[in-house]
Amino acid sequence: MSERKPRNIFVQGAIPASFIGESIAKHATNTKIGGHSIFLGQVRSDDIEGKKVSAIEYTTYEEMALQKMFEIREDIFAKYPLTCMHVYHSLGLVKEGEICLFVFTSSAHRKPAIDACTECVERIKAELPVWGKEIFEGEGYQWKTNS
Amino acid sequence: MSERKPRNIFVQGAIPASFIGESIAKHATNTKIGGHSIFLGQVRSDDIEGKKVSAIEYTTYEEMALQKMFEIREDIFAKYPLTCMHVYHSLGLVKEGEICLFVFTSSAHRKPAIDACTECVERIKAELPVWGKEIFEGEGYQWKTNS
Amino acid sequence: MATEVMFFGQLTEITGSSRLAVADVRDTDALKEKLFQDYPSLSAAKFRIAVNNKIINDNTLISEDSKIAFMPPFSGG
Amino acid sequence: MATEVMFFGQLTEITGSSRLAVADVRDTDALKEKLFQDYPSLSAAKFRIAVNNKIINDNTLISEDSKIAFMPPFSGG
Numbered sequence: 001m002s003e004r005k006p007r008n009i010f011v012q013g014a015i016p017a018s019f020i021g022e023s024i025a026k027h028a029t030n031t032k033i034g035g036h037s038i039f040l041g042q043v044r045s046d047d048i049e050g051k052k053v054s055a056i057e058y059t060t061y062e063e064m065a066l067q068k069m070f071e072i073r074e075d076i077f078a079k080y081p082l083t084c085m086h087v088y089h090s091l092g093l094v095k096e097g098e099i100c101l102f103v104f105t106s107s108a109h110r111k112p113a114i115d116a117c118t119e120c121v122e123r124i125k126a127e128l129p130v131w132g133k134e135i136f137e138g139e140g141y142q143w144k145t146n147s
Numbered sequence: 148m149s150e151r152k153p154r155n156i157f158v159q160g161a162i163p164a165s166f167i168g169e170s171i172a173k174h175a176t177n178t179k180i181g182g183h184s185i186f187l188g189q190v191r192s193d194d195i196e197g198k199k200v201s202a203i204e205y206t207t208y209e210e211m212a213l214q215k216m217f218e219i220r221e222d223i224f225a226k227y228p229l230t231c232m233h234v235y236h237s238l239g240l241v242k243e244g245e246i247c248l249f250v251f252t253s254s255a256h257r258k259p260a261i262d263a264c265t266e267c268v269e270r271i272k273a274e275l276p277v278w279g280k281e282i283f284e285g286e287g288y289q290w291k292t293n294s
Numbered sequence: 295m296a297t298e299v300m301f302f303g304q305l306t307e308i309t310g311s312s313r314l315a316v317a318d319v320r321d322t323d324a325l326k327e328k329l330f331q332d333y334p335s336l337s338a339a340k341f342r343i344a345v346n347n348k349i350i351n352d353n354t355l356i357s358e359d360s361k362i363a364f365m366p367p368f369s370g371g
Numbered sequence: 372m373a374t375e376v377m378f379f380g381q382l383t384e385i386t387g388s389s390r391l392a393v394a395d396v397r398d399t400d401a402l403k404e405k406l407f408q409d410y411p412s413l414s415a416a417k418f419r420i421a422v423n424n425k426i427i428n429d430n431t432l433i434s435e436d437s438k439i440a441f442m443p444p445f446s447g448g
Contacts, residue, residue, distance in 0.1 A: 017175070021168020024187065028164070028244035034191035038184070040171065041371045044255060045178035058370065061302055061363055064347040089370060097175035101371045108191060109294075110448075114265055121257060121371065129344070129363070130370025131303035143304045144369035147256075188448045205447065208379055208440055211424040236447060248448045257371075268448065276421070276440070277447025278380035290381045291446035 006070040014098035035110035037117035041101030061129040080112040153217040161245035182257035184264035188248030198283040208276040227259040303366040380443040
């Protein structure tokens with residue numbers, strides 16, 4: 001069983017690809033798992049009216065974000081038969097091509113893992129008090145909006 | 148653009164978690180990517196009437212499997228605006244807790260990446276001529292069936 | 295009585311600060327009215343208010359101990 | 372004329388081999404009939420036939436050059 005209490009999801013800067021590999025490796029000991037689903041958000045160098053996004057700077061209202069993430073986690077564990085679920089979100093500066101969000105769900109079967117991962121990503125984007133400031137190459141910025 | 152010709156998807160034995168981390172890292176240079184979706188199949192040590200699955204031995208009809216995988220890839224690239232898609236499937240013995248399937252899709256936005264990954268996994272399970280022999284701890288085996 | 299209010303994201307560009315102390319407001323409607331006077335462009339901004347980490351939709355009583363946050367649309371991930 | 376036929380998965384336990392040469396069959400119905408005579412339990416097994424890497428559902432003409440595969444239900448992943 002996974003622990004179910006509020007935990008920190010925020011990491012300073014980008015999430016290294018090697019950390020994701022290590023997280024996957026740790027699950028080899030849980031032989032009741034049959035499928036993992038992973039979503040990774042990567043900073044895209046959008047072109048906005050001729051300006052190129054070179055990084056996103058993330059800020060949060062941490063206390064509320066962690067409480068909300070706890071609620072999302074509880075809801076998802078109640079809804080899907082998951083073995084475990086891990087969420088990491090960057091704060092501070094994340095450069096283009098770097099990973100800013102890592103959602104990782106595991107289950108005995110593929111469908112709950114996939115559905116839980118997708119639902120978690122949607123809820124994170126809609127419900128977590130996190131803001132992204134898109135920093136342009138050269139100078140200037142704009143505030144990110146989620147679709 | 149990703150290349151679109153038949154390519155090998157089969158690897159001998161388990162897919163190492165470090166390989167998955169390295170695959171993710173390689174995508175940092177493609178700054179048009181905004182989201183990655185990954186599915187990993189892991190060998191589950193099912194209990195079957197008191198016998199425990201300790202490994203799965205995979206075999207394939209390789210020529211047909213690679214041709215079918217090429218068709219699936221073409222269909223999925225036609226249907227979703229993907230940046231790239233990578234598929235790896237184990238052959239031979241994969242022990243409990245090890246990774247036997249790695250499907251990795253990337254797109255500018257999360258939804259095509261997620262939907263393409265899910266569809267690819269479903270089609271691989273339903274359409275690729277691959278067979279798993281579930282090896283029991285001690286002795287005996289049974290042929291895996293896909294739900 | 296002074297209530298401390300937190301601002302996030304682009305709202306900090308309107309207030310010039312991520313925290314303000316607002317005197318003599320007993321509910322969120324009074325708080326908004328006061329802030330709109332001091333920062334007129336705040337009234338044109340999109341935001342939601344959280345009181346004690348919960349988003350509120352209706353006028354809500356507040357005290358000195360309330361944790362009050364003005365938050366623009368979320369854009370995490 | 373002898374046609375080579377491939378067998379996969381649990382079907383190899385019925386045929387005892389992953390490849391068999393079957394003489395004098397000009398279509399897949401004749402091939403099945405011949406194999407069912409030689410390996411009666413094959414007729415009770417679930418399988419699909421591929422000719423030249425395509426699964427066929429109807430009786431199909433075959434030649435010595437045809438790649439013919441008898442495949443039990445797939446269980447990859």
